[in-house]
Amino acid sequence: DASAFVHMPSMLTTEEVNKTAAVSIPQLVTSLIPTNIFLDLTGARSVSVIGIVIFTLIAGIALLKVKKEAPEEGQKLSAGINAIQIWVMKMVRIVIALTPYGVMALMTTVFSSYHFEQFASLLGFIGACYIAIFMMFIVHAILLILSGNNPARYFSMVWPVLTFAFVSRSSAASIPLAISAQEKFGVQSTIANISASFGSSMGQNGCAGIYPAIMVAMIAPTIGIDPLSLHFLAAMLPAIALGSIGVAGVGGGGTFAALIVLSTLNFPVALVGIFIAIEPIVDMARTALNVNGSMMSGVLANRILNNHTADDMPAVIDRP
Incomplete structure (x- = not known):
């Protein structure tokens, strides 16, 4: 009986569902280009992080050209940017120090807001999602x-990050913790920053990979499609890969990714509404997997680019 879900809070409105379903792949790619960097700095868009990264890339190239053409001015500009970066990181570390208290409050809120009876009828779907997420952790x-x-x-080093991601349901909010954990594991600061930033809005294993795939596999038989046919898989996999670009790094991003994939495959997007009620329950594990995927990207990239393992690093690296 789905009536139990009526009174559960949802982060999505009908207008948001319709807007997301109507987004085409070209529109999605175009939306990644920042038109107002100050707007993106406020996090107003779901792809703000990617917009900031693209702007930073352009700004970095411009800085290199300035240092080449006007070395003295370039050095001053570079020194100013480094000073701001140190200042911001000091503030971030203050926030990180307070994280355990925030995690406790978030866990209390999450587990006191829902009752077992309200999502018992969809336990099979929840179980399938958690099993798939666990298998991805094994991968x-x-x-x-x-x-x-x-x-x-x-995993002993990143466990606090995964715990925070689980209860906060926000990849974007986990970025500072993800960067810090990677650096502690021996990943270079540049690689850690890039992997955590891009990983918060694209290539998300949980929200943009597993969740849309499970949802599509459940809906396909209801409209007479075999979800295991090669023809269907050939259409589904590219749709999921493209749909993973620009997923919001906040709670509910997986549902938006599913809407994009379903609309691309011409599936009825209205069926997503059935699963919105259990969104927070599944989203906690999805977000933890997303954040772990971004940190894994940093660790593997660091290994490939530098040809050394974290086991060669000291057991503990003191934070500045």
């Missing part, structure tokens, strides 16, 4: 082993 562990890293050491 991450295998990748760590193949790259010469110690999975036990890695």
Whole structure:
């Protein structure tokens, strides 16, 4: 009986669902280009992080040209940027120090807002999502082993980050913690910043990968499509890959990704409404997987680019 879900809070409105379903792939790619960097700095758009990264890339290229053509001015500009970066990171570390108290408050809020009876009828779907997410964590562990890293050491270091991501349901809010954990594991600061920033809005294993795939696989048989047919898989996989670009790094991003994939495949998007009620329950695990995927990207990229493992690093790296 789905009537139990009526009174549960939802982060999505009918207008938002219709807007997301109407977004085409070209529109999605175009939306990544920043038109107002100050607007993106406020996080007003779901793709603000990617917009900031693109702007920063252009600004960095411009800075290199200034240093080449006017070395003295370029050095002053570079020194000013470095000073601002140090100042901002000091503020971030103050916030990180207060994180345990925030996590406790968030966990209390999440687990006191929902009752077992309200989502019991969709336990099968919830279980399928959690099993798929757990399997993806196993894949991450295998990748760590193949790259010469110690999975036990890695997960012991990133556990606080995954816990925060689980209860906050926000990849964007987890960026500072993800960067700090990667640096502690021996990842270069530049690589850690890039992987955490891009990973908060694109290539998300949970929200943009697993969740839309499970939802599509459940809906396909209801409209007479075999979800295991090669023809269907050939159409579904590119749609999911493209739909993973620009997913909002906040709670509910997985539903928006699912809407994009369903509309691309011409599936009835209205069926998403059935699962909106259990969005927070599934989204917690999805977000933890998303954040772990972004950190994994940094660790593997660091391994490939620098040809060394984190086991060669000191056991503990003191924070500045």
